[in-house]
Amino acid sequence: MFSKIPKEKKEEILAKVKAGEKVATLASQYGISDRTIYFWLRLDTKEEVISILKYNKLKRECEELKRLVGELTLNMSLGKKS
Numbered sequence: 001m002f003s004k005i006p007k008e009k010k011e012e013i014l015a016k017v018k019a020g021e022k023v024a025t026l027a028s029q030y031g032i033s034d035r036t037i038y039f040w041l042r043l044d045t046k047e048e049v050i051s052i053l054k055y056n057k058l059k060r061e062c063e064e065l066k067r068l069v070g071e072l073t074l075n076m077s078l079g080k081k082s
Contacts, residue, residue, distance in 0.1 A: 005032065013037060014044055020056045
């Protein structure tokens with residue numbers, strides 16, 4: 001049997017997804033299906049959900065690249081080999 005998720009909870013979950021939290025984690029945390037969250041996103045954003053997910057993935061990858069460039073720059077300034 002399905003139970004109705006309060007609007008406030010739904011908005012809270014969507015906000016967390018848009019902030020970069022993983023759908024699977026939130027689905028488990030709130031006891032709902034990840035497919036439900038993806039459906040909400042599709043309705044809420046009126047755009048492809050995949051673009052949000054790709055953005056979050058690219059954002060994480062960009063942060064990792066920045067960290068690596070910083071580490072390499074520091075090593076080069078200290079004369080270390082990578």
